[in-house]
Amino acid sequence: MNECPYCHDTENQVKAGMTGAGSQRYKCKPCNRRYTPEPQQMYSDEMRQQAVKWYADGAGYRQIARHLGVDHVTIMNWVKAHSDQLPQAPVPDETPLHIVEMDELFTFVEKKKTEST
Numbered sequence: 001m002n003e004c005p006y007c008h009d010t011e012n013q014v015k016a017g018m019t020g021a022g023s024q025r026y027k028c029k030p031c032n033r034r035y036t037p038e039p040q041q042m043y044s045d046e047m048r049q050q051a052v053k054w055y056a057d058g059a060g061y062r063q064i065a066r067h068l069g070v071d072h073v074t075i076m077n078w079v080k081a082h083s084d085q086l087p088q089a090p091v092p093d094e095t096p097l098h099i100v101e102m103d104e105l106f107t108f109v110e111k112k113k114t115e116s117t
Helices: 045-056 061-068 072-085
Strands: 013-018 024-028 033-035
Touching (some): 045 061, 061 072
Antiparallel strands (some): 013 024
């Protein structure tokens, strides 16, 4: 029998429906809580890694979602979860800059030509 993760009772557990992913839910009668003993993953880890790889290669969320047959928000969540696991980038040292390079830029600010040319 299942054990309640809250009160650790094993005797008074009853089935209480299914999750959206298809996992069995249980209700503990003594503490009156519902739980899922072993939640199932709907998608394999290989599919998740493939989606993250395609995103890193430049594909968009919706493009990956169409290819894999998954919702684009799910792809966003996978990429975010993967990026949260990456180590932090090192902070560059703050030495003063001695050379600054600028490009020329010519804009019209309040000097737009109104006459036809």
